[in-house]
Amino acid sequence: xxxxxxxxxxxxxxxxxxxxxxxxxxxxxxxAATPVPPMRIFxxxxxxxxxxxxxxxxxxxxxxxxxxxxxQTFILPSTTARRIMLWVLAGIIYIFMWPGSxxxxxxxxxxxxxxxxxxxxxxxxxxSHGLWACRTTYTALxxxxxxxxYIVVAPEHLDGSSNAVxxxxxxxxxxxxxxxxxxxxxxxVPMEDRSNQLRQRIAEIQRVIDVxxxxxxxxxxQNKNVITGKLSxxxxxxxxxxxxxxxxxxxxxxxxxxxxxxxxxxARLRWCIGLDVWxxxxxxxxxxxxxxxxxxxxxxxxxxxxxxxxxxRKLFLDCRRAAANTTEDPLVTEVATIKGTCHQDQxxxxxxxxxxxxxxxxxxxxxxxxxxxxxxxxxLDFLQRNLMLTKGFKLSxxxxxxxxxxxxxxxSESEI
Numbered sequence: 001x002x003x004x005x006x007x008x009x010x011x012x013x014x015x016x017x018x019x020x021x022x023x024x025x026x027x028x029x030x031x032a033a034t035p036v037p038p039m040r041i042f043x044x045x046x047x048x049x050x051x052x053x054x055x056x057x058x059x060x061x062x063x064x065x066x067x068x069x070x071x072q073t074f075i076l077p078s079t080t081a082r083r084i085m086l087w088v089l090a091g092i093i094y095i096f097m098w099p100g101s102x103x104x105x106x107x108x109x110x111x112x113x114x115x116x117x118x119x120x121x122x123x124x125x126x127x128s129h130g131l132w133a134c135r136t137t138y139t140a141l142x143x144x145x146x147x148x149x150y151i152v153v154a155p156e157h158l159d160g161s162s163n164a165v166x167x168x169x170x171x172x173x174x175x176x177x178x179x180x181x182x183x184x185x186x187x188x189v190p191m192e193d194r195s196n197q198l199r200q201r202i203a204e205i206q207r208v209i210d211v212x213x214x215x216x217x218x219x220x221x222q223n224k225n226v227i228t229g230k231l232s233x234x235x236x237x238x239x240x241x242x243x244x245x246x247x248x249x250x251x252x253x254x255x256x257x258x259x260x261x262x263x264x265x266x267a268r269l270r271w272c273i274g275l276d277v278w279x280x281x282x283x284x285x286x287x288x289x290x291x292x293x294x295x296x297x298x299x300x301x302x303x304x305x306x307x308x309x310x311x312x313r314k315l316f317l318d319c320r321r322a323a324a325n326t327t328e329d330p331l332v333t334e335v336a337t338i339k340g341t342c343h344q345d346q347x348x349x350x351x352x353x354x355x356x357x358x359x360x361x362x363x364x365x366x367x368x369x370x371x372x373x374x375x376x377x378x379x380l381d382f383l384q385r386n387l388m389l390t391k392g393f394k395l396s397x398x399x400x401x402x403x404x405x406x407x408x409x410x411x412s413e414s415e416i
Contacts, residue, residue, distance in 0.1 A: 071086050
């Protein structure tokens with residue numbers, strides 16, 4: 001049990017940021033302000049982590065409350081007895097997982113300095129988590145990207161879709177939001193409610209971009225970050241280091257739907273990666289926006305398929321084809337499937353619980369480490385090929401195709 005070292009040549013560090021609420025301004029003048037979600041930021045560093053250093057801050061499972069949230073996906077907390085049982089199990093799991101599941105990254109280390117004379121700005125990936133997930137659920141992917149020179153921002157959405165999220169209110173008091181529909185079977189939640197959550201998620205992604213622009217410009221002071229202690233992001237770390245013209249949004253499942261939809265609503269987003277996109281909450285108008293015509297990678301697992309989902313994905317691809325007829329430049333849409341995988345193979349869960357994941361069917365027949373490497377390499381390859389087309393931008397690292405990717409990836413479309 002445990003997360004592997006990052007794939008890339010660079011070491012990785014991370015820190016947390018949460019904007020002081022009373023300092024926020026409205027997203028749009030005539031609308032109420034959308035709160036900025038708390039976020040974990042992964043970035044390359046020159047300092048290798050040591051397992052005994054900051055072990056408590058490097059927990060994958062940040063709190064017993066997150067353990068409780070994950071368990072609710074298997075057992076509905078519909079009675080007092082069930083809730084007590086879940087809290088007991090959550091406590092056992094929380095203790096059992098430490099320190100073996102410590103992140104393979106250091107806490108708040110200085111950001112890497114590139115060679116003298118080169119552009120010090122690094123490309124950005126905003127990663128939106130799926131249902132019942134949180135800011136740490138995709139740490140392996142975030143670290144693999146950061147180890148290749150990306151700054152990866154993982155917000156924890158406040159829409160009630162995460163397994164749990166803690167934030168600070170206007171008075172600085174710490175509060176929790178639990179999963180909004182934990183007492184209701186998944187299939188019984190009205191799709192209208194999911195679409196409402198999706199709209200909030202998109203607004204939160206836009207607020208994250210606003211904050212990144214302010215961090216890069218040095219407009220946010222340290223006292224505006226309500227996170228304290230070792231985990232607190234030093235706001236000067238990102239000043240002048242963010243390549244805001246090279247901004248990607250990515251996500252898994254509900255997060256994939258968030259990424260696709262956000263690209264159609266915010267022109268600051270240049271590329272999009274959707275992992276096992278859950279298409280059903282996406283509204284018709286957003287299919288017609290075709291992800292803002294930005295290059296898109298749809299990376300799917302083999303088992304995440306049913307008729308409504310495949311019909312919705314086909315509608316999106318048909319809209320992309322129609323949009324391609326109205327533009328002179330090719331509309332890049334890559335669709336790939338990883339053989340022998342299940343939905344959760346794109347998260348950290350099978351890496352932490354490989355045997356259990358196979359037994360309960362949330363991980364496919366492919367070895368979980370190979371599945372992780374194939375998934376993350378495909379993301380890196382897509383980003384590298386598209387960033388290389390950006391005039392005046394040079395990546396700090398390169399990615400070569402490994403043999404496992406050739407064996408396990410099936411590309412069904414490469415360009416529309």
